[in-house]
Amino acid sequence: MSIHAHPDDQDFTVAGTLAKWAQAGCQIVTVIITDGSAGSNDPAHGPDYKPTLARIRADEQRAANAVLGVKETIFLGYPDGELTASIQLRKDLTRLIRQYKPQAVVTGDPTGFFYGNGYINHPDHRAAAEAAAYAVFPSAGSRPIFADLINEGLEPHEVERLYIHGAEKPDTWVDISQTLESKIEALKKHASQTDTHEVDDWMREWAEEEGKEKGLKFAEAYRVMILKEETQPE
Numbered sequence: 001m002s003i004h005a006h007p008d009d010q011d012f013t014v015a016g017t018l019a020k021w022a023q024a025g026c027q028i029v030t031v032i033i034t035d036g037s038a039g040s041n042d043p044a045h046g047p048d049y050k051p052t053l054a055r056i057r058a059d060e061q062r063a064a065n066a067v068l069g070v071k072e073t074i075f076l077g078y079p080d081g082e083l084t085a086s087i088q089l090r091k092d093l094t095r096l097i098r099q100y101k102p103q104a105v106v107t108g109d110p111t112g113f114f115y116g117n118g119y120i121n122h123p124d125h126r127a128a129a130e131a132a133a134y135a136v137f138p139s140a141g142s143r144p145i146f147a148d149l150i151n152e153g154l155e156p157h158e159v160e161r162l163y164i165h166g167a168e169k170p171d172t173w174v175d176i177s178q179t180l181e182s183k184i185e186a187l188k189k190h191a192s193q194t195d196t197h198e199v200d201d202w203m204r205e206w207a208e209e210e211g212k213e214k215g216l217k218f219a220e221a222y223r224v225m226i227l228k229e230e231t232q233p234e
């Protein structure tokens with residue numbers, strides 16, 4: 001289960017890994033928390049444009065997921081740009097984790113405040129990552145937390161691994177040499193957000209940079225929290 005704040009976050013960061021897992025037969029669910037409606041700073045786009053932009057961006061995310069082999073895309077519809085790691089959000093994510101029972105959850109780093117000297121991490125990203133991490137643990141696996149979910153028939157579920165991208169000290173590298181092209185193609189589906197001409201070089205350089213330390217041509221780097229022993233295939 002890939003959990004991110006905005007349409008396109010996943011595709012900038014972890015799409016190579018998701019495409020690789022999909023090719024290996026994994027079922028992947030993408031959860032987009034906000035409606036993406038703040039993704040335009042054009043003065044011509046007033047508040048009336050927000051529902052239109054939300055629709056455009058949802059379509060872009062579905063198209064990107066089709067490229068990656070992700071079959072299911074869930075939009076929680078929180079207002080873009082105003083996200084907090086609220087108990088309500090943690091509960092919504094807990095519900096989804098119990099419904100879909102993922103082995104792994106992939107999200108950002110809630111501790112990532114600044115990246116380099118040029119980028120303050122978007123507060124929605126941090127809020128999404130914090131809510132996702134705390135939904136994974138302890139909420140999803142604990143019966144007494146959000147006890148009314150039990151009445152919805154949602155039994156506790158323990159996630160085995162939490163994959164955190166954008167971590168300061170990564171410990172796991174996924175070789176995306178075979179899926180980098182899919183990542184770039186997926187990213188280009190977000191035409192309302194990305195300069196499709198620059199995406200190729202940018203993603204290639206980024207994946208090279210991430211792989212360098214491990215001698216991989218192209219990689220995505222993670223800190224992985226191992227929360228439970230892996231289930232053996234039957």
Ligand SMILES: [Zn+2]
Pocket residue numbers: 005006008009122125
């Ligand atoms: Zn974002």
